[in-house]
Amino acid sequence: MLLVRNLLPVYLNKQSIFSMPCNLKKLVTHNIKTYLNRNCSTKTIKVKLNMYDAEIKNLFWPSALRCSYMWLRDHCRCLKCYNVSTNQRKLDLLSIVSEIHPINCTVDDESLKISWSDGHFSSYNVDWLWNNNYQGHFHHVRQSTKTPVLWDGVEAGKIDVAHVTMETFMNSDVGLCSIVDSILKFGVAFVTNVCPTLKATETVAVRLAEIQCTLFGNMWEFSDEMVHSDTAYSKQALDAHTDGTYLTEPPGQQVFHCLHHDGTGGQTLLVDGFRAATELKSCHPEVYDRLCKTYLEAQYIEDGKHYAATYTVLRCHPVSGSLEQVRFNLYDRAPMYTVPEGEVQQTYSDLQDLARVIRHPGGEWWFKLEPGTVVFIDNWRVLHGRASYTGTRRMAGCYLSRDNFLSTARQLQLV
Ligand SMILES: [Fe+2]
Ligand SMILES: [Zn+2]
Missing domain, CATH: 3.30.2020.30 (NE0471 N-terminal domain-like)
Structure with a gap:
């Protein structure tokens, strides 16, 4: 009853x-x-x-x-x-x-x-x-959902970022899962014992997901020859940034492989953008909120090309509210015509607040990429940069779209 x-x-x-x-x-x-x-x-x-x-x-x-x-x-x-x-x-x-x-x-x-x-x-x-x-x-x-494990420069040396040999990565689900899991948790993963060639780099990249073709093509190889209008094609130091802020869908994964370097410097810099944004939110929630709402345009211009996209620096999942993407590239900012005059001063202040957290030396993870090691970097979360260098340095790599990466992760039931 x-x-x-x-x-x-x-x-x-x-x-x-x-x-x-x-x-x-x-x-x-x-x-x-x-x-x-x-x-x-x-x-x-x-x-x-x-x-x-x-x-x-x-x-x-x-x-x-x-x-x-x-x-x-x-x-x-x-x-x-x-x-x-x-x-x-x-x-x-x-x-x-x-x-x-x-x-x-x-x-x-x-x-x-x-x-x-x-x-x-x-x-x-x-x-x-x-x-x-x-x-x-x-x-x-x-x-x-894999809760991102946030890291700073000190914790970066302690977290369990995957280092998987190419053989294990290519031939076992365990190897693939380990890399995907590491990217979901930390935004970074390494594949080792890779032949330092463009072809081997491509083989490793497409094991994770299909390549995202951009204005740089599919696979790219760059040195200090200025074949594109981008500071990356030089020997200069690069501050931490994410790539493709001028695209409607910035690359999901950045793939880097140093094929050769016979000089000094050129260390890779990584900064956990989610950790920086979370720090900013805890100290200045109103700044975080404004960076989620203020639209800024980014651009890429060279002969025959003009890309532009207008998005917010921080973007959260529309339903869960959790931080989903950091678009941060001070080099590629277009003229600030998307912000009304009355909000310009505040927007500069907000951007500077975030930049200060990102540039804080305590948050920086520096390491030298050696030939044979491919690094995957979640370009929606982790910012990358590099130290200036001498000598000849050849880098290979490509982008993988976030959609393609998440498709792999879903098939492995990791998201
Ligand atoms: Fe870059
Ligand atoms: Zn029915």
């Missing part, structure tokens, strides 16, 4: 019935009748039908799950509603009426079965419902 009472819709009181829309009064009465006539519960799962949604309780879930009828009908995964070969929806969204509601419902330990007012029958795996509903998905995301 207790179970039946638990299943009664929450609107089973006079006041709420009177306040509900006229076209739903009939539905409510009908549902009550249906439920009193059926035993729709198990030991672990209980379902309560509300006016617009089903409330599902599972002893193994941290909270009850509420799925609106519209959502449930839209997420039917039967062969009429969903193409399992292409993983695409078949059910026409416009065919679902807003008054859609269950006529009948049964539930067991694994599935929820609903006969709908439009005559359709749906069967849902309850765990699937949890994992794919807002409430469950974001609980799951918060629990399972």
Whole structure:
């Protein structure tokens, strides 16, 4: 009897019935009748039908799950509603009426079965419902997503950044997982024992993800010959920055391989942009907020090319709110015509605040890239730079798009 009472819709009181829309009064009465006539519960799962949604309780879930009828009908995964070969929806969204509601419902330990007012029958795996509903998905995301492990110059020497030999990386899922996991956690990973050639670098790169072609082509090799209008093609020192701020989608991964260097200097500099932004947020939350909202343009101009993109320096996930991208390149800033005059002074101050955190020597990780070691750098998180150098230095590398990298990570079930 207790179970039946638990299943009664929450609107089973006079006041709420009177306040509900006229076209739903009939539905409510009908549902009550249906439920009193059926035993729709198990030991672990209980379902309560509300006016617009089903409330599902599972002893193994941290909270009850509420799925609106519209959502449930839209997420039917039967062969009429969903193409399992292409993983695409078949059910026409416009065919679902807003008054859609269950006529009948049964539930067991694994599935929820609903006969709908439009005559359709749906069967849902309850765990699937949890994992794919807002409430469950974001609980799951918060629990399972690799939380970035932030590092500064001192911690960089202690964190467990992956160093995997090319043989292991190329020939085992364990090697690939180790590199992907390291990038997700630290934004950096190394593959060692690589032949110092462009071809071997490409072989390593495409094992992780497809190459992102940019104005620099697919694979590139550069020295101090100024073949592009970029300071990278010189012997000068470079402050920490991210690449491609002038692109709508900046490269996801930066791939570097030093093929040859016969001089001094040229050490690689890395700075954890997420750590810098997090530090800024804890000291000056208002500056962090403004850098998430203020749009700045970046540009790349050379003969025959003119790229420009207008984005914020910091960008957070639109739903979870967690920091997702740092776009920071002081060299490639376009004229600041995206900021109204009254906000210019504040914007400069904010940018300088972030630059000071990024340039703080305590946050810098310096190391010398040697021929034979390929480094993957998450260009949406970790800033790179270099010391000036002498002699001949040839670097090879490429970009991998974030989409392609995350596709690899999802297939490995690491995100
Ligand atoms: Fe760069
Ligand atoms: Zn269906």
